[in-house]
Amino acid sequence: MKSKQEILEIFGQVISGPMNRYVSEWKKSGKKVVGYYCSYIPEELFTSIGVLPYRIRGAGSKDSSVADAYLSARLCTFVRHSLALALSGELNFLDGVVSMNSCDHIRRGFDLWKHKVKPGFSYFISVPRVQDDRVLFWFEEEMEGLKKAVEDHFGKKVTPEGLKSAITLHNRARILLKEVLDLRKSDSPPLSGTEALTAAVASQLIPEPDLIPLLEDFLAGLKKSGGGKPARARLVVAGGELDEPQFIRNIEEQGGLVVADDACFAVRSFWDLVPENGDPWKSILRRYLFHVPCARMVGALDDRTAFLTSLVKDFRADGIIFQRMKFCDIWAGESHNILWRMKKAGIPILVLDREYQVPASGQVQTRVQAFLESMGK
């Protein structure tokens, strides 16, 4: 059994750049990997036919200029850096890429994938912008198209049995991550927010058969280890794209402890399970369309506010740090709505803009410190 520290080291290596030891082994054994953007792409579809779903990021890119040449100055740095990796060949281990209409930035990024990176397989799906049974058929039709394209390209049939065992695997990983999350409710959690995000991000880059034993050991280690020292303030980090634990570390270095993270790559990616009874394909699609909504979903502000408020309450947080990538339109609008709602509710909130791959500036440190001071911490 591996110790908490050993596993954190492994996870830390896994998230530091595009390639990791598990994907490398996977490829060596002749198996395929498909990269995808966003939490609306069903991982179980790929897992069921032995293809690894790998969540695309920009970690490891130092300079995005090769991608900038083709992208508007208004595109976010997450998309830029992920495309920079792709264009410079660092994502060549991907046998395909699947993207969607999450936002216009990712759409334009997909244009580049298609025309400049030219992956062996690429597919774009249109995901409805409302969480409503009325449009479920649309989502199902889109996903049917993806399923057929995947079957044709990889020469394997998606079966109910395959989907069922994929559901079990992915649910197992989600349950373990939720148990880790639960430990953060305690007065002195056995892990920092930095460590928790490291584990959550790594989980989306490691094949489930390798991941599950790691998460099991991680959880067991955490349960045995004592809590950290009491924090100056307990915080929930919210917002859009967030796969950089360094950002959380900058907050925690000011004395805050991040106890929950309502963000892409974090809680939103593992919160909802797929029901294990019933038609597996239908259960998967329902879970993905109706999971904790991204700000791209229209009319979901009440749900998101309620979800965030419940995290603040359940994790006994003193305040919220809401982060968004610069130029992210979807989360820019959201940050304002949430700011005013939380102000009204009397929950302290700090909104921070950030750029991908940019370590904390003095400005961020000052704001976080002042935020803690304003809460009397």
Next chain:
Amino acid sequence: MINKQIPDSGPETRNLKLETIIVAGVDIGSTTSKAVILEGRRIVGTFIGQSSTNPTKTADEVFQKALEMARAERSQVRHIVGTGYGRAKVAFANENVSELSCHGKGAHFLVPSVRTVIDIGGQDTKVISVDVLGRLQDFGVNDKCAAGTGRFLDFISGSLGLKVSDLGHYHFDPGEPVTISQMCSVFAESEVINLINEGVPLASVVKGLHFSVASRINSIARRVGLAPEVVVTGGVAKNPGVMKCLEEKLEVKLQSLPGDFDPQLIGALGAAVIAAEKVNKSA
């Protein structure tokens, strides 16, 4: 200003009963570094120096100079609070506190009725809301860039061939203000030069600049809220043109600091006040 008794300022500072206690605040900013020495409620030493690439050394120097003015020894100083961007580099400080809290406390020390502090500094424009004790409640900082800061006016006055301190004077010459549309300081500079080349009167351009600064501040201030009294600090508070535009935009009456107190010292003063409170609390 030195050795002047500051009028009584609210419940918490009134509790600074240890009249002979000496404390210090050291504010290491991006441009200047400041130190303030308090003895009880009296400001007995201040110093403003240029920041350098060695903040630890600069902190030491400004502290030493302020001590000399106060005729005090280091060993007499009971508690030191560091603040400003270089706050973590003030090696001899007992603790560091963000400049937002310090500006709130410093302004409150001088103007006890203050609830909102607008600090227009070199790199940052801050809007700070404080409670009756001067404690930080909420804040907003310019997040786009240097537009709307003192540095912006400094930089553009240079390209107009003016001293930044003269801008306020031109504001009151006749001429309708122009609209400066560029957000970016660098692009705004070329826009301003174009306007001058087209023959637009200098007063109109200067007024336009002042309104653009006031607009930036207005958007931050309205997000934070503008409870009276509203006090403006920072070098730009000395520009009557900007103050007039701000009053128009914010629709509130603005207060300046008591006339002879250098607004650049507010952060260091607030740090010293926090240091004094610490000593009093533990006494």
